[in-house]
Amino acid sequence: MRLLSSTRVELEAFPDDRIPKYAILSHRWGDDEVSFQDIQNATAIQRAGYIKIKLCCDQAAKDGLQYVWVDTCCIDKSSSAELTESINSMYRWYQNAAVCYAYLFDVQSLRVSNDSSFINSAWFTRGWTLQELIAPSNVEFYNSTWHKLGTKENLKDTISAITGIDIEVLRGVDPENFSIAKRMSWAFKRTTTKVEDVAYSLLGLFGVNMPMLYGEGERAFIRLQEEIMKQSDDHSLFAWSSSDSCYRGLLAKSPADFRDCSNIISSRSRLNRAPYSVTNIGISIQLPMVTWAMNTCLAALDCEVEGVHNSRVGIFLAQLPENDQWARVLLDGTDNRTFESELIPKSQYKIIYVRQKVWGSRPPMDKMYGFWLRKFPPFQRGENSRFEVTSWNQWNDKERIFKIPAGSCGTAGVLWYTAKDMGSTVLKLGFDTNFNPVCQFGGALLGPRAIRAKDRTSFDVKMDTDWIDSGSDSVFRGDRQTGLNVENPWTRILITEEVIENQRVWVVYITPPEEGAWHAGVKCDGCNLAIYGTRFKCLVCPDFDYCDDCILTCSVTHPSHDFQTIKPARHPGISCDGCNHGIYGTRFKCLVCDNFDYCSNCILTSGDAHPSHDFQAIEK
Numbered sequence: 001m002r003l004l005s006s007t008r009v010e011l012e013a014f015p016d017d018r019i020p021k022y023a024i025l026s027h028r029w030g031d032d033e034v035s036f037q038d039i040q041n042a043t044a045i046q047r048a049g050y051i052k053i054k055l056c057c058d059q060a061a062k063d064g065l066q067y068v069w070v071d072t073c074c075i076d077k078s079s080s081a082e083l084t085e086s087i088n089s090m091y092r093w094y095q096n097a098a099v100c101y102a103y104l105f106d107v108q109s110l111r112v113s114n115d116s117s118f119i120n121s122a123w124f125t126r127g128w129t130l131q132e133l134i135a136p137s138n139v140e141f142y143n144s145t146w147h148k149l150g151t152k153e154n155l156k157d158t159i160s161a162i163t164g165i166d167i168e169v170l171r172g173v174d175p176e177n178f179s180i181a182k183r184m185s186w187a188f189k190r191t192t193t194k195v196e197d198v199a200y201s202l203l204g205l206f207g208v209n210m211p212m213l214y215g216e217g218e219r220a221f222i223r224l225q226e227e228i229m230k231q232s233d234d235h236s237l238f239a240w241s242s243s244d245s246c247y248r249g250l251l252a253k254s255p256a257d258f259r260d261c262s263n264i265i266s267s268r269s270r271l272n273r274a275p276y277s278v279t280n281i282g283i284s285i286q287l288p289m290v291t292w293a294m295n296t297c298l299a300a301l302d303c304e305v306e307g308v309h310n311s312r313v314g315i316f317l318a319q320l321p322e323n324d325q326w327a328r329v330l331l332d333g334t335d336n337r338t339f340e341s342e343l344i345p346k347s348q349y350k351i352i353y354v355r356q357k358v359w360g361s362r363p364p365m366d367k368m369y370g371f372w373l374r375k376f377p378p379f380q381r382g383e384n385s386r387f388e389v390t391s392w393n394q395w396n397d398k399e400r401i402f403k404i405p406a407g408s409c410g411t412a413g414v415l416w417y418t419a420k421d422m423g424s425t426v427l428k429l430g431f432d433t434n435f436n437p438v439c440q441f442g443g444a445l446l447g448p449r450a451i452r453a454k455d456r457t458s459f460d461v462k463m464d465t466d467w468i469d470s471g472s473d474s475v476f477r478g479d480r481q482t483g484l485n486v487e488n489p490w491t492r493i494l495i496t497e498e499v500i501e502n503q504r505v506w507v508v509y510i511t512p513p514e515e516g517a518w519h520a521g522v523k524c525d526g527c528n529l530a531i532y533g534t535r536f537k538c539l540v541c542p543d544f545d546y547c548d549d550c551i552l553t554c555s556v557t558h559p560s561h562d563f564q565t566i567k568p569a570r571h572p573g574i575s576c577d578g579c580n581h582g583i584y585g586t587r588f589k590c591l592v593c594d595n596f597d598y599c600s601n602c603i604l605t606s607g608d609a610h611p612s613h614d615f616q617a618i619e620k
Helices: 036-040 050-062 080-096 128-134 156-163 180-185 219-231 341-346 550-557 602-609
Strands: 002-005 011-013 023-027 067-069 099-103 139-142 148-151 264-266 277-279 282-293 296-305 312-319 325-328 336-338 348-354 367-375 387-391 401-403 411-419 423-431 437-441 475-477 484-487 492-500 503-511 518-523 530-532 535-538 563-566 570-575 582-584 587-590 615-618
Touching (some): 011 036, 023 128, 050 067, 080 128, 099 128, 219 277, 367 492, 437 492, 437 503, 475 484, 503 530
Parallel strands (some): 325 348, 367 503
Antiparallel strands (some): 002 067, 139 148, 264 296, 312 336, 367 401, 387 411, 423 437, 437 475, 484 492, 492 503, 570 582
16 A cells, blocks of 8 residues: 655555554545656646645644555556556545545635535535545545534534435444445435446445446446345345336446435345346346236335335336346336235245346337237127126227236136127136236136135136136137137137237137138238238229228228128148148148148248248148
């Protein structure tokens, strides 16, 4: 460690085990500071910054201290190795100093009381001065003419009001006794000249070390949090908040994201005991989670609001297209909410990967947490007919929507009705715990658990989720990315994602197989939805089509034009070996392989998937 002689203003080097008592200077850097080279070359007196160094040395000599340490000239900043070592040691150097002189160049008054210049001093806004205030046990404040204003001890109330730092810390309580989020909140208003120093200036406050990589930008603050994670299981590290509408990682972009975390403490009752770590696909962590909205869960952290009962912090995480990969998101304008104790029994522990490199990428268009029943077997009206709907939302015969409210999950709705030519029919729609759409068509009204209930007519019993995993032949599970496409000899069920009024929606289409052709890639020019069943192609206009709903009003919406009816025939019992779906329209049979067929879509890529084989086109 290099120290400056308080009488000669010359540098001397000391080994770590023989460092004498010294004073240390805390100040806001100016434009013409004294450097290490200036001291070595005896040109320091020519610098504007020499005056405060001389005043610091004189004060140290008065206090009986032979040495001082000043960051501008006691570090050879031309050596990256020395700079890294010094920055990693700086908190300890301030902590071990006999006294720290805080020089406030922009304060002219002689006393602090009723003085706005002290409160508004730039010294309280700089990143590096945070540790320079907290680490030393004895801090003395001096104005621009080196007049003593007071000490950290007798000014602690004013300083706490200015900085937000707890008075206990200013009295000398170890900052490690406070949550990570609270300590981060002390830095949220502070700035540094170099963006990397936002992180580097906090190393000592969190007791971590890491190399300096100037040029890495905001990545430095991410590295700081990763280093903190290696030494602490304090979940308040993840309790920050941001109004950024893009995907976010589990780690904050800057201390500013912790601005509202001054009252966050670790929870006494811990839910999470598994370790977590950084991997190449994100932070691997196990959290208790409850389904909250479409593709979104509320995850519980082991931290809460100090002094507020039942205030555990929860954060919203959205599932990404990749399995088990998630990102933080906003939901209804916020990215966190209270995870009440009532939610704990409903939660499910999941091991997930929260990606950090999704910052800046926008989530897809909002998706309705439910289904639109575009088409299903019609209701048979009559004296003994039944039409009973159980759903979270009010059923409307025209809209035909099942919608799950925020914070709920599982069954979206149940329709028990008399279907034309089918009799009593059960239709259930919902989502499993991985947001895959699930449909029951036919089968029993009540699942294996619900049927044992005392009151089988209650809402909770009818909406029980036990049917989703019942294994019944009438229950079909889709995929959260691709939907559902299944058929049997009696029914074809399609659940596909479409955009309706600027919202993504799961659209349900249930029909007899012979009416179930899906005209992939073709949109109706009337309603802008996919066309199922019969397609009506305009014989006058190029690339103009109607579905079987919009064709009913074509005399008004598209008058004087004739349409060609296109209804691809179904090949019963034949499935495409490319997509595993039933084949409608032209069937392409391999002339080499036994029992190998393609549909009209998959044949387009047969050269890659099934090369060098000829196919026979078979029309119905």
